[in-house]
Amino acid sequence: MKEKGLLIVLSGPSGVGKGTVRKEIFSQPDTAFEYSISMTTRKPRQGEVDGVDYFFKSREEFETLIEQDKLLEYAEFVGNYYGTPVDYVKQTLNEGKDVFLEIEVQGAKQVREKFPDGLFIFLVPPSLSELKNRIVTRGTETEDSINHRLSAAKEEIEMMKLYDYVVENDQVENACERINSIVVAEHCRRTRVEPRYLKMLEAE
Numbered sequence: 634m635k636e637k638g639l640l641i642v643l644s645g646p647s648g649v650g651k652g653t654v655r656k657e658i659f660s661q662p663d664t665a666f667e668y669s670i671s672m673t674t675r676k677p678r679q680g681e682v683d684g685v686d687y688f689f690k691s692r693e694e695f696e697t698l699i700e701q702d703k704l705l706e707y708a709e710f711v712g713n714y715y716g717t718p719v720d721y722v723k724q725t726l727n728e729g730k731d732v733f734l735e736i737e738v739q740g741a742k743q744v745r746e747k748f749p750d751g752l753f754i755f756l757v758p759p760s761l762s763e764l765k766n767r768i769v770t771r772g773t774e775t776e777d778s779i780n781h782r783l784s785a786a787k788e789e790i791e792m793m794k795l796y797d798y799v800v801e802n803d804q805v806e807n808a809c810e811r812i813n814s815i816v817v818a819e820h821c822r823r824t825r826v827e828p829r830y831l832k833m834l835e836a837e
């Protein structure tokens with residue numbers, strides 16, 4: 634029987650660079666993870682495409698998905714719902730493929746309860762002032778939203794102790810390299826002793 638894939642969860646405070654790091658990982662041709670596209674009630678930003686960046690839903694549609702138990706996890710973040718489609722994740726893991734989630738910390742906590750064997754990676758900024766700098770320079774938020782995200786960030790950073798690995802996002806390329814190395818190492822650590830390795834010993 635085929636081994637199940639690994640569920641990789643990348644989380645961290647808003648503005649740390651989760652989206653940037655995730656996009657960089659998925660732009661690399663040798664990346665073998667499957668990205669789980671989230672559902673959200675947030676309005677699309679300029680250039681965002683439905684079904685690529687997110688599945689954009691109305692609040693009513695999202696609440697129906699919650700009632701029908703179609704979400705592995707969901708959270709309300711700065712006034713909008715975000716959630717992970719459960720069928721896609723389970724099916725893809727069953728096909729033996731690694732699934733990559735990029736989600737905020739409340740959702741990651743729910744995933745940990747349902748998938749304790751997942752690989753949980755927390756992205757940290759080099760400093761709080763650099764975090765603020767990133768949120769401000771991204772230019773997508775109002776002043777209210779920036780302040781809200783920053784006060785949430787301190788509580789979010791507290792949660793890093795619940796994770797398997799903490800990765801600093803000083804530079805995007807460094808963070809991606811660290812994440813890729815962690816996944817490779819975890820695969821080696823988790824691989825059961827396969828019969829073909831034991832056969833190799835018998836033959837010697």
Ligand SMILES: Nc1nc2c(ncn2[C@@H]2O[C@H](COP(=O)(O)OP(=O)(O)O)[C@@H](O)[C@H]2O)c(=O)[nH]1
Nearest residue numbers: 647648652671707708715716717735736737740
């Ligand atoms: N819980 C949860 N969080 C999500 C999901 N998809 C995205 N997020 C998180 O929601 C937060 C807000 O996302 P977004 O509005 O795209 O803004 P940005 O990531 O801060 O640029 C980020 O922390 C995302 O990682 C999801 O399916 N579930």
Ligand SMILES: Nc1ncnc2c1ncn2[C@@H]1O[C@H](COP(=O)(O)OP(=O)(O)O)[C@@H](O)[C@H]1O
Nearest residue numbers: 647648649650651652653767771802803804805
């Ligand atoms: N390593 C980094 N160094 C400098 N700026 C970064 C880095 N990673 C991300 N950024 C910038 O920080 C801002 C927030 O990144 P984003 O990926 O939207 O964060 P998140 O998804 O965690 O909210 C963006 O303007 C992005 O270009």
